[in-house]
Amino acid sequence: MRFIKKFAVSAVAAAALIGGALLSPASANAAVPYFDGPWGPYFSSDHKAEASGFVSVEKHKTKKWYWDKKKVLVKECYWKHGEKKCDWKYVWKKFKAWKWVDEYKFTVKGELINHAWDTHHKKYRCAWATFKIEPFSGPTYFKKFKNCGEDPKHFWFSGKNAEHISVKVSRGDHWGPKGFFGPWGTVYDHV
Incomplete structure (x- = not known):
């Protein structure tokens, strides 16, 4: 028993x-929800293109590797007149180290509505949403989405470590925005 x-x-x-x-x-x-919230609606200057959606940001702890230097005491030996001699001296040694850093992963979801899909002016038949992503470090980059049809178009994109995300809604043709640019609207600001 x-x-x-x-x-x-x-x-x-x-x-x-x-x-x-x-x-x-x-x-x-593990991912910790950092920010969740809606953005928009934002419009083109003539109010015939509209964009709105939802943004979510999660905070992760990740290991960041880097090279570090440290002074190390080493024994250096040599032969002099048939006799072995050793000296102690400090030298710089390079080694790989890591630290925990916060990483912010974001996902932007949205809907782009084209209220002027049947216009006779081909130059402004599509609705465009241009997103400007400004990371903490590194270059600013852009994402563009278009809707040339009658039905709303759903889109999404994701990335990491964005300090600011903004959107500008405009109208254009199949190849790019051409006019009726609205102001930059805030999608997300890191606080």
């Missing part, structure tokens, strides 16, 4: 240890 009790207690303890070991790495860099 005593053997069965010891076996049962050790099995429960082992299951708890395994469960804790399986959960701890996942919880170390």
Whole structure:
């Protein structure tokens, strides 16, 4: 009877240890909701193109690797007049290290509505939404979406570490925005 009790207690303890070991790495860099919210609606200057949607940002902890230098005491030996001599001196050694950094992953979802899809002016038959993404470090980049049809067009894009995301709604043809540019509207601002 005593053997069965010891076996049962050790099995429960082992299951708890395994469960804790399986959960701890996942919880170390699990995504934490940082920001969720709607954006828009934003319009072209003639109000015939409209964009609105939802943005969500998650905060992750990730390892960032970098090269570091450290002074290390080393023994340097040489032969002089048939005799081995050794000196101690400090030299710089390069080594790879890491640190935990916060990373912000964003997803922008939206809907682009074209109220002038049947216009006779071919230059302004499509609705355009141009997004400007400004990261914490690195160059600013743009994403463009168009809708040349009657039905609303749904789109999405994602990235990481954006400090500001803005949108400008305009009208144009199949190849790009041509006119009726609305003002830049805020989609997300990192605080």
